[in-house]
Amino acid sequence: MLDTQTIKEYAYSLGFDIARITSAAAFPEAKQVIQERIGRGLLDGLPWFTAERAEISCHPDALLPEAQSIITLALCYLTEQPEEPTSQVPHGNISRYAWGDDYHDIIKPKLQQFAEWLKDYAKTTGTEEVETRLFVDTGRMVDRAVAQRAGLGWFGKNTNILTKGWGSWVFLAEIVTNLPLEPDNALKANCGSCEICLHACPTGALPNAYELDSTRCISFLTIELRGSIPLELRPLMGNLIFGCDICQEVCPVNKVAEKRLGLRDAQGKPVIALDMIKKREPITVSDTKPVKIFQPQPEFRTRPAVGSTPELIPLLALTEEEFRERFRRSPIKRTKRRGFLRNVCVALGNSKDPQAIPALVNALHDSEALIRGHAAWALGNIGGTTVVTALQAALVTEEDEEVQKEIRYALTIG
Ligand code: B12
Ligand code: SF4
Ligand code: SF4
Known part of the structure; x- marks a missing residue:
């Protein structure tokens, strides 16, 4: 042996x-x-x-x-x-x-x-x-x-x-x-x-x-x-x-x-x-004898392009190419841009921060229905007259049924 x-x-x-x-x-x-x-x-x-x-x-x-x-x-x-x-x-x-x-x-x-x-x-x-x-x-x-x-x-x-x-x-x-x-x-x-x-x-x-x-x-x-x-x-x-x-x-x-x-x-x-x-x-x-302090693996060090607590609003502006480039070597690439920006919308909605309104209104016109729907939810969560106007305008042109549902729901909470 x-x-x-x-x-x-x-x-x-x-x-x-x-x-x-x-x-x-x-x-x-x-x-x-x-x-x-x-x-x-x-x-x-x-x-x-x-x-x-x-x-x-x-x-x-x-x-x-x-x-x-x-x-x-x-x-x-x-x-x-x-x-x-x-x-x-x-x-x-x-x-x-x-x-x-x-x-x-x-x-x-x-x-x-x-x-x-x-x-x-x-x-x-x-x-x-x-x-x-x-x-x-x-x-x-x-x-x-x-x-x-x-x-x-x-x-x-x-x-x-x-x-x-x-x-x-x-x-x-x-x-x-x-x-x-x-x-x-x-x-x-x-x-x-x-x-x-x-x-x-x-x-x-x-x-x-x-x-x-x-x-x-x-x-x-x-x-x-x-x-x-x-x-x-x-x-x-x-x-x-x-x-x-x-x-x-x-x-x-x-x-x-x-x-x-x-x-x-x-x-x-x-x-x-x-x-x-x-x-x-x-x-x-014989065992994993604890050592007091240790050197982290250099590959696991936080990459500046990713960060641990990134600013949310600029992330909403990422194009497909920028997303791929930024997260090329990161586990984050797994979500793809649509999943990641969906998550960013939810976090912005939970922040209830009106600073996010312009970026979220832009996201109402994203090419991905998933992102548009979650942007609507986020806007509804933030609320206010600008939000209601933007949601109503988006509802007129929106063709996807799921997104229409999200917008209608957002209008009930916004
Ligand atoms: C599917 C999966 C997920 C799914 C489901 C997770 C889950 N708990 O099942 C999701 C996407 C949610 C997920 C999340 C995470 N994951 Co994951 N995931 C996996 C994957 C691919 C399979 C896990 C699996 O078999 N699940 C099925 C369930 C039934 O298995 P289980 O929970 O281990 O079940 C055992 C216990 O319940 C136990 N048990 C049941 N009853 C009892 C009673 C007693 C008394 C005892 C003692 C035990 C016991 O027996 C079961 C069978 O062994 C593994 C990789 C792999 N190939 O194994 C990574 C893995 C488990 N994930 C990992 C990590 C790091 C995570 C996250 C921390 C990531 C994150 N930061 O977001 C979270 C942690 C969430 C959590 N609390 O578990 C690591 C875990 C490392 C570790 N230290 O355990 C793994 C091992 C990947 C890796 N190779 O490193 N994950
Ligand atoms: S928090 Fe407590 S119960 Fe949960 S895994 Fe750690 S030691 Fe176990
Ligand atoms: S959602 Fe709950 S179970 Fe899942 S990783 Fe977070 S604390 Fe753990």
């Missing part, structure tokens, strides 16, 4: 923060839970998330017939929080994982390099036939169930995997292989009596511990949903325009991780502490 310590050390040298191993046995409990949630409609709106997919993703040998082991990896994406904006214009909020480069693009090459190295390493022990399949997020793999069984972390009640020292601020990835490797044990840790995240969720998307109603989750609404955001949920979304971190931000386990980065001062205020940050220390192989 290959030495798992050597394998883990190689993972750390690639920048992964935790590496653990589990067998490639099936995940029957995960399959049952996922199928039950699909049955109850809790994953509606994710058309690719089918019972058949669950069947495959919970059987690693359906993904690699000779599968024997899974190397599960975590990469921490905590990075310094840019200073809070002070200007008196409406700002949006982007979830932390999207402040920097797209993690798929960062992790995939690391996994490929890892797989190559694994083949070479296996050869040194006389093993020639090494098969690997690589997964990061989009693959048909139950990332969190694998991480839990391998003891990389434990399920938080907000359904995220919490890790020792890095909290849930980690991306998960796996290498499934035909190599027999000594598995690690699951951790005994759990959330205890804490329920902070369940009460903090603004849309009630966590009705019970360990249960997410995806259809109410702001992460789903702002990233995955292609169409219109349900009217009753819009006011609950505040200024969140891409993803949501609320159930993670309130988590005490995460606060420990944030302190290590020097993200917050003694009063809990965000601070930029680059000068405090020392070189990333390697983690001991």
